[in-house]
Amino acid sequence: MSSNEQAKQLVGRKAAELVKPNMTIGIGTGSTVYWFILALAEKIKNGLNCKGVPTSIATKNLMQQHKIPVSELNDVEFIDLTIDGADEITHQLQLIKGGGGALLQEKMVAANSKQFIIIADEHKYVSKLGKFPLPVEVVPYGWKQTKHKIEHLGCTKVELRERDGQIFITDHGHYILDCYFNQIEDPTSLHFQLKNIPGLVEVGLFLGMANGAFISYSNGEIRYLS
Numbered sequence: 152m153s154s155n156e157q158a159k160q161l162v163g164r165k166a167a168e169l170v171k172p173n174m175t176i177g178i179g180t181g182s183t184v185y186w187f188i189l190a191l192a193e194k195i196k197n198g199l200n201c202k203g204v205p206t207s208i209a210t211k212n213l214m215q216q217h218k219i220p221v222s223e224l225n226d227v228e229f230i231d232l233t234i235d236g237a238d239e240i241t242h243q244l245q246l247i248k249g250g251g252g253a254l255l256q257e258k259m260v261a262a263n264s265k266q267f268i269i270i271a272d273e274h275k276y277v278s279k280l281g282k283f284p285l286p287v288e289v290v291p292y293g294w295k296q297t298k299h300k301i302e303h304l305g306c307t308k309v310e311l312r313e314r315d316g317q318i319f320i321t322d323h324g325h326y327i328l329d330c331y332f333n334q335i336e337d338p339t340s341l342h343f344q345l346k347n348i349p350g351l352v353e354v355g356l357f358l359g360m361a362n363g364a365f366i367s368y369s370n371g372e373i374r375y376l377s
């Protein structure tokens with residue numbers, strides 16, 4: 152296993168320590184959360200009672216595979232704690248998410264959680280957001296017009312996401328536009344402007360949502376940001 156993968160595993164295990172009996176847990180999506188799922192499954196196997204609300208079909212499948220009880224957002228009153236990854240995170244806990252295309256459901260689950268904690272390796276920790284292209288989820292109808300409107304907000308490039316030569320379709324039947332801003336000087340203002348575009352469903356900027364973050368380093372160190 153590479154040292155980066157080990158860092159992801161460490162931070163996934165660390166987050167599993169936060170799970171207490173009878174909690175409802177929001178479960179994120181991606182290769183870092185994968186390790187959290189494995190650690191949580193181990194705790195459940197050893198007798199812990201809890202249930203999880205998945206943030207994607209991929210996560211739901213993994214949960215079922217590892218015998219973690221699944222609930223849907225509509226079936227719970229609230230979520231005690233959500234653990235998710237990020238593509239970029241700043242020291243103010245501003246995030247870019249959606250590299251895996253699950254941003255809409257991830258944001259809805261996070262928004263209904265008492266605590267939202269990020270797990271990430273050191274490569275995700277940045278001083279300014281924007282090097283990672285910002286994922287934006289859009290309705291397929293008229294997506295080219297939506298793309299033009301985003302381009303007017305100062306992007307150098309907007310790309311329709313594809314996978315294996317086909318347009319990538321989200322779990323909710325939408326497209327993803329990856330927006331190259333390079334550096335996002337004012338994430339709050341950009342978020343507001345993007346959310347005003349008709350046809351745009353959700354933005355991969357998660358601002359003022361995370362309560363804390365575990366950042367893991369390849370030397371085995373874990374730092375907590377809050």
Ligand SMILES: O=C(CO)[C@H](O)[C@H](O)COP(=O)(O)O
Pocket residue numbers: 179180181182183184235236237238247248249250251252253254257
């Ligand atoms: O937002 C996400 C998926 O939509 C992921 O949390 C993000 O892409 C990080 O994934 P990974 O842990 O695989 O780097």
